[in-house]
Amino acid sequence: MSVYDLEESKIIEKIISGNYKKVLLQLPDGLKTEVEHLVPKLEKETNASILVWYGTNFGACDLPISVQALGVDLVIAFGHNKYVKDVKGW
Amino acid sequence: MVEFMLVPGYFKEKIELSQEVLDRIKCFKKIALFGSVQFITLERVEEQLTELSIKIIAAHGKRTSGKYQLLGCDCFANSFSEDISHADAILYIGDGLFHPKALILAQKKIDVIQFNPRTTEMSVLTQADLEKQLKKYKANLTRYVASKKIGILVSTKTGQQYLKNALLLKEKADKEYFVFVGDTFDFSEMENYPFIECWVNTACPRIGFDDIAHMPKPLININDALDPIQALENVK
Numbered sequence: 070m071s072v073y074d075l076e077e078s079k080i081i082e083k084i085i086s087g088n089y090k091k092v093l094l095q096l097p098d099g100l101k102t103e104v105e106h107l108v109p110k111l112e113k114e115t116n117a118s119i120l121v122w123y124g125t126n127f128g129a130c131d132l133p134i135s136v137q138a139l140g141v142d143l144v145i146a147f148g149h150n151k152y153v154k155d156v157k158g159w
Numbered sequence: 160m161v162e163f164m165l166v167p168g169y170f171k172e173k174i175e176l177s178q179e180v181l182d183r184i185k186c187f188k189k190i191a192l193f194g195s196v197q198f199i200t201l202e203r204v205e206e207q208l209t210e211l212s213i214k215i216i217a218a219h220g221k222r223t224s225g226k227y228q229l230l231g232c233d234c235f236a237n238s239f240s241e242d243i244s245h246a247d248a249i250l251y252i253g254d255g256l257f258h259p260k261a262l263i264l265a266q267k268k269i270d271v272i273q274f275n276p277r278t279t280e281m282s283v284l285t286q287a288d289l290e291k292q293l294k295k296y297k298a299n300l301t302r303y304v305a306s307k308k309i310g311i312l313v314s315t316k317t318g319q320q321y322l323k324n325a326l327l328l329k330e331k332a333d334k335e336y337f338v339f340v341g342d343t344f345d346f347s348e349m350e351n352y353p354f355i356e357c358w359v360n361t362a363c364p365r366i367g368f369d370d371i372a373h374m375p376k377p378l379i380n381i382n383d384a385l386d387p388i389q390a391l392e393n394v395k
Binding site for chain 2: 071074076080083084089099124125134135142145146147148149150151152153155158159
């Protein structure tokens with residue numbers, strides 16, 4: 070049982086209602102071990118293939134857009150909220 | 160088209176400052192309060208500070224969407240919605256060192272008192288804790304000024320793409336610049352370009368502070384590369 074609210078019911082509802090087929094989970098280092106229970110739970114409750122991003126997740130600045138080439142239709146990025154990029158720089 | 164859903168992972172338990180923290184901060188009048196996204200539900204902390212007649216400076220990072228929220232890249236004096244330099248103390252709620260370090264880098268004056276709600280432990284981070292890092296950065300700035308061949312690193316990460324700034328530096332034409340593109344930078348790759356004397360980072364600004372200790376060549380951040388003389392003045 071995580072001490073963090075991972076919003077599992079909301080995620081399941083989103084996958085089912087959106088009929089997503091390939092879902093990628095991206096987690097920061099501190100939450101990576103959560104995949105041990107997240108993957109089987111999401112696979113049991115939905116018909117989607119659940120994949121896990123192996124690499125970094127430094128923030129909402131680091132979303133893995135390249136997975137689109139694998140046919141991933143939904144990325145669930147944990148541990149961050151909306152990030153407003155300043156296009157001019159830092 | 161891939162869609163993205165962000166799940167912050169808010170801490171489920173109520174966050175309440177320990178007596179140790181209250182004893183430490185009770186002498187202050189104004190405190191800048193921050194937390195990482197998991198730890199920004201701070202109603203009880205607000206109450207506790209108010210009970211001690213402490214004014215809260217709620218200066219969140221400009222790029223964040225949560226009250227009190229701080230990102231690791233909020234490491235500059237102008238990173239926040241409000242000036243924090245007049246605070247008597249900075250109180251950071253969260254775990255790890257990445258975020259509180261940003262607060263030291265941003266103002267280099269006021270200590271950061273950290274409360275970890277998971278362990279209920281208090282710790283204090285001071286400028287002295289980052290002294291080695293800051294000295295190394297200063298040495299890198301000096302080496303940048305003297306270098307002739309520069310490698311500029313540009314990331315393809317969605318929120319860290321600043322090719323425009325890299326090209327702005329290249330346009331200066333005062334040195335020979337080479338622009339390198341990658342996703343997550345593996346710094347051992349630097350060894351494949353031995354002719355590069357100094358590197359400039361345009362991705363996450365924390366690369367310029369946190370990762371330089373073990374790099375084979377000096378590296379500085381893009382904002383300082385654009386005005387290295389001013390940057391050297393700032394670190395004096």
